[in-house]
Amino acid sequence: MSEETRARDALVETGRSLFGRGLTFGSTGNLSLRLGDGSWLMTPTNVSLGDLDPARLSKLDGDGRHVSGDKPTKESFLHIAMYRERPDAGAVVHLHSTHSVAVSALADIDPDDVLPPITAYYVMRVGRLPLVPYFPPGDPDLAGAVGKLASKHHAVLLANHGPVVAGSSLAAATYATEELEETARLFLLLQGRAVRTLTEDQVAELRKRFG
Structure with a gap:
């Protein structure tokens, strides 16, 4: 089985798990994974994470151009902003998980x-969590706001929107995203x-022991 086939299956399995446990709903949320050649697989736009088709996942080249599969998530720029600032990132998860969004709306x-x-x-898997100011969904300026924080933080919280989390693997x-959501629930x-x-x-x- 090729690296890309394994990656496609992993994205489908992860999406199904997140949806099945109520961490995402409807067609919200998106996932991506960096392949060894520098290209990315991403979940398509307007598709439930619980109903992904491995053959229809979006593929983007190392410059962020859509090269195959369905049209990528309209929030692909969030993922690319994270990858550009974090060369060690192997995957990015963005959800609209309920408790995290609730915290992001607190004054x-x-x-x-x-x-x-x-x-x-929470300290080990998330660390410090900065809040990104509110931007309308799909606003390209949001990528710049995320990019400013991504070099120092692998997880950010978008105001009135939800978390974006990078990791060494999917x-x-x-x-880390699940830990963030559980901590948000405890906080509330x-x-x-x-x-x-x-x-x-x-x-x-x-932080000294676990980085």
């Missing part, structure tokens, strides 16, 4: 680091309560 969050360090795994990007559950987050020393130790 009093810290735009430099949206979620507090509630758990060790599994790594997916796990704990609103109005006295919360014991990890201390600065505990966070520093995790």
